[in-house]
Amino acid sequence: MLIAITGCALALTACVSPQELHAMDQNACASFGFQPGTDGFAKCMMKQSEKRSQENRARMEEAQKQLNAPAQPAAPSTTVIVIPADGKAKLPDCRMQDPGVTLNSDGKWVGPNCTPAN
Numbered sequence: 001m002l003i004a005i006t007g008c009a010l011a012l013t014a015c016v017s018p019q020e021l022h023a024m025d026q027n028a029c030a031s032f033g034f035q036p037g038t039d040g041f042a043k044c045m046m047k048q049s050e051k052r053s054q055e056n057r058a059r060m061e062e063a064q065k066q067l068n069a070p071a072q073p074a075a076p077s078t079t080v081i082v083i084p085a086d087g088k089a090k091l092p093d094c095r096m097q098d099p100g101v102t103l104n105s106d107g108k109w110v111g112p113n114c115t116p117a118n
Contacts, residue, residue: 025049 101111
């Protein structure tokens, strides 16, 4: 997964040569109305480079956050089978994971969403 994240983060610049990036920046600055050889054009070119560096840094930081994020453990899946005194197994009327559900002394699940035992 890290390889995919890093690959995506760098995809915009990794597959483009420095010359192509320079040409893209020149086209962007020219489209803003700056003329090559002017101070405004030079400042625009620097801003384009800084913007790309900031975007790359942000992508790498996001990829690093995702890499360092703790893995969420899966909730345990538990099925409890109650075996009453008569020896016949019976599935509980409700799940023990439900809030407020407890197993009473008669071996029956009790709680707000439990169906009454017969």
